[in-house]
Amino acid sequence: MSTETEHFFIAGAQRSGTTYLYHLLAEHPEIEMAVPLRPEPKFFLIDELFERGLDYYRAHFFNGKPGARVWGEKSTSYMESEKAATRIAAAFPKAKIIFLLRDPIERAVSNYWFSVQNGLETLPMEEAFVKEQGRRNQYNREKISVSPFAYLQRGRYIDYIERYERRVQRDCMKIILFEQIVESANVLRDLYGFLGVAASFVPASLGKVVNEGEKGDSTMPPGLKQYLIDYFTEPNSRLAERLDVNLSKWWKTSMP
Numbered sequence: 357m358s359t360e361t362e363h364f365f366i367a368g369a370q371r372s373g374t375t376y377l378y379h380l381l382a383e384h385p386e387i388e389m390a391v392p393l394r395p396e397p398k399f400f401l402i403d404e405l406f407e408r409g410l411d412y413y414r415a416h417f418f419n420g421k422p423g424a425r426v427w428g429e430k431s432t433s434y435m436e437s438e439k440a441a442t443r444i445a446a447a448f449p450k451a452k453i454i455f456l457l458r459d460p461i462e463r464a465v466s467n468y469w470f471s472v473q474n475g476l477e478t479l480p481m482e483e484a485f486v487k488e489q490g491r492r493n494q495y496n497r498e499k500i501s502v503s504p505f506a507y508l509q510r511g512r513y514i515d516y517i518e519r520y521e522r523r524v525q526r527d528c529m530k531i532i533l534f535e536q537i538v539e540s541a542n543v544l545r546d547l548y549g550f551l552g553v554a555a556s557f558v559p560a561s562l563g564k565v566v567n568e569g570e571k572g573d574s575t576m577p578p579g580l581k582q583y584l585i586d587y588f589t590e591p592n593s594r595l596a597e598r599l600d601v602n603l604s605k606w607w608k609t610s611m612p
Contacts, residue, residue: 362426363429364427365428365430366378366431366456367440367453368433368516369456370463371458371463372534373456373458373537376537376561376564378393380544381547383557383559384559386426386553387424387551388418388421388427391417391418396430396431396433397429400439400440400444401434406443426553428551433502435510436506441519442523453520453529453530454547455513455516455517455530455531456537457531457532457534457595458534459605460511461511461581461588464485464508464584467507467510468481468484471504474504486583531599535605538563544562
């Protein structure tokens with residue numbers, strides 16, 4: 357494995373298509389992705405792993421893919437971790453950081469059903485969302501790296517992006533909307549170019565559905581939907597300004 361400029365990290369967000377993106381990147385002949393896909397490496401988040409050093413990181417999570425020039429890791433918990441952001445920036449100052457973002461309300465619903473599916477959530481959706489603040493830190497940190505109940509907070513993407521911007525140069529960060537990458541192959545070609553690999557490659561996984569979670573009943577009372585729209589208005593507005601993009605298609609909210 358070569359220099360720090362050839363590393364990148366898919367840092368989030370959870371339930372936003374990052375597994376799909378992992379496959380699109382792993383298929384590229386010039387890219388080697390860290391393994392396993394599950395559980396995610398979380399090397400820069402878990403103290404016990406990080407203390408083993410970068411030589412361990414390279415040897416343990418990468419297999420030496422022939423022809424690879426760029427090495428990447430997907431650990432979506434990194435988005436929420438200031439510790440991970442600091443460690444990544446110190447270890448690989450020129451590494452590329454990728455954020456894949458999804459309509460935060462759809463993401464919250466998907467996150468809720470993921471927690472239900474994994475036996476972590478027993479409350480009805482509306483109660484879980486409304487009571488999030490009081491429950492967010494009520495989880496076993498020895499077994500789970502980040503809160504399974506941070507359904508709404510996790511969708512305040514701009515807060516986490518700004519944290520990374522204090523540590524990583526802007527031109528080393530790429531922010532992609534989930535809706536864009538599933539609608540246009542040009543977004544993937546642009547990402548390949550950002551990573552410095554051949555943009556003409558077409559992966560077999562392009563357009564395929566992967567890691568589709570349990571959907572459950574996604575209907576919600578009008579009052580809850582408005583509660584969520586109100587919750588995300590401020591962070592979505594800041595994100596829209598940061599990206600210079602109209603986010604009104606996210607649940608038909610009136611974003612700038």
